[in-house]
Amino acid sequence: xxxxxxxxxxxxxxxxxxxxxxxxxxxxxxxxxxxxxxxxxxxxxxxxxxxxxxxxxxxxxxxxxxxxxxxxxxxxxxxxxxxxxxxxxxxxxxxxxxxxxxxxxxxxxxxxxxxxxxxxxxxxxxxxxxxxxxxxxxxxxxxxxxxxxxxxxxxxxxxxxxxxxxxxxxxxxxxxxxxxxxxxxxxxxxxxxxxxxxxxxxxxxxxxxxxxxxxxxxxxxxxxxxxxxxxxxxxxxxxxxxxxxxxxxxxxxxxxxxxxxxxxxxxxxxxxxxxxxxxxxxxxxxxxxxxxxxxxxxxxxxxxxxxxxxxxxxxxxxxxxxxxxxxxxxxxxxxxxxxxxxxxxxxxxxxxxxxxxxxxxxxxxxxxxxxxxxxxxxxxxxxxxxxxxxx
Numbered sequence: 001x002x003x004x005x006x007x008x009x010x011x012x013x014x015x016x017x018x019x020x021x022x023x024x025x026x027x028x029x030x031x032x033x034x035x036x037x038x039x040x041x042x043x044x045x046x047x048x049x050x051x052x053x054x055x056x057x058x059x060x061x062x063x064x065x066x067x068x069x070x071x072x073x074x075x076x077x078x079x080x081x082x083x084x085x086x087x088x089x090x091x092x093x094x095x096x097x098x099x100x101x102x103x104x105x106x107x108x109x110x111x112x113x114x115x116x117x118x119x120x121x122x123x124x125x126x127x128x129x130x131x132x133x134x135x136x137x138x139x140x141x142x143x144x145x146x147x148x149x150x151x152x153x154x155x156x157x158x159x160x161x162x163x164x165x166x167x168x169x170x171x172x173x174x175x176x177x178x179x180x181x182x183x184x185x186x187x188x189x190x191x192x193x194x195x196x197x198x199x200x201x202x203x204x205x206x207x208x209x210x211x212x213x214x215x216x217x218x219x220x221x222x223x224x225x226x227x228x229x230x231x232x233x234x235x236x237x238x239x240x241x242x243x244x245x246x247x248x249x250x251x252x253x254x255x256x257x258x259x260x261x262x263x264x265x266x267x268x269x270x271x272x273x274x275x276x277x278x279x280x281x282x283x284x285x286x287x288x289x290x291x292x293x294x295x296x297x298x299x300x301x302x303x304x305x306x307x308x309x310x311x312x313x314x315x316x317x318x319x320x321x322x323x324x325x326x327x328x329x330x331x332x333x334x335x336x337x338x339x340x341x342x343x344x345x346x347x348x349x350x351x352x353x354x355x356x357x358x359x360x361x362x363x364x365x366x367x368x369x370x371x372x373x374x375x376x377x378x379x380x381x382x383x384x385x386x387x388x389x390x391x
């Protein structure tokens with residue numbers, strides 16, 4: 001009996017996976033975790049305040065942010081029980097311009113530290129277990145970088161000894177140990193995506209969006225490797241790029257569309273461009289050569305769509321899902337509709353096939369769900385957070 005339990009424990013441990021950074025450890029929105037099932041059940045809930053930040057999970061703790069009573073708060077909960085472990089609140093503007101406002105960026109967890117960037121440039125490093133502040137500064141005030149219309153939204157990226165944030169036209173880097181600024185860029189508006197680490201032709205680089213372009217930079221010194229003009233209405237280059245080989249997918253809303261760029265040469269070469277997929281701010285996932293994502297803007301007739309990465313050919317579209325956010329695991333899509341329905345579907349280019357559909361929240365739900373260690377974390381704009389088991 002003990003042997004059986006031991007083997008079972010090892011199997012469950014192999015299937016489980018933390019989610020310590022935005023879009024997961026591979027920065028692609030795909031978990032290596034196996035789904036135990038497709039039926040979901042609420043385990044615990046919490047109120048975290050207004051916002052759209054997603055979740056990171058590491059070492060038995062879950063992290064997120066929200067806004068209430070004139071303050072932003074970084075939260076840390078016990079992932080199993082939902083018991084608060086620590087929280088840190090600081091004065092911040094709600095920023096409810098054209099929407100509810102609140103927090104945007106998801107905390108980054110690495111090597112026992114938690115890193116947080118606010119919409120207004122507050123950059124903080126915490127002891128991830130206790131919440132003790134290791135260092136803090138306002139990176140916007142220090143650099144003089146412009147604040148985008150909706151504030152900074154990208155999560156911090158750990159790159160070796162550096163912490164890179166999408167502040168300024170081509171990002172800013174600080175020492176992750178001390179917060180000391182190492183390099184910065186032009187003060188013009190940043191975009192809203194998280195710095196995306198890739199390697200092309202054996203050379204590491206980080207892709208960032210500005211208000212008018214995507215660019216690859218050398219993470220060690222911030223020097224530009226390439227730039228590709230991509231002007232979207234209101235400067236909303238927000239959805240994260242996706243790399244396959246040397247080819248990079250970019251997409252934005254407001255009827256802009258998408259493109260695949262080949263980065264094999266010094267200057268990016270456009271492979272194809274189309275309006276077939278328009279990710280307003282929620283990123284797609286790439287599985288077996290096919291992209292799955294939310295096509296269209298939140299206030300218009302959006303749909304869940306599947307397209308071919310190589311050609312941009314549409315495989316299917318489902319308007320019944322509407323505007324949504326998603327991640328993937330175990331060959332399945334984990335989808336959160338804007339109206340609060342959690343959908344688990346097969347990731348297949350043949351057709352849209354929902355396995356389960358469960359109403360879990362009300363109100364506006366724009367935040368990407370997170371699966372980690374057998375639990376799914378979801379929230380709405382008002383700050384109603386739920387932890388769901390997968391059975």
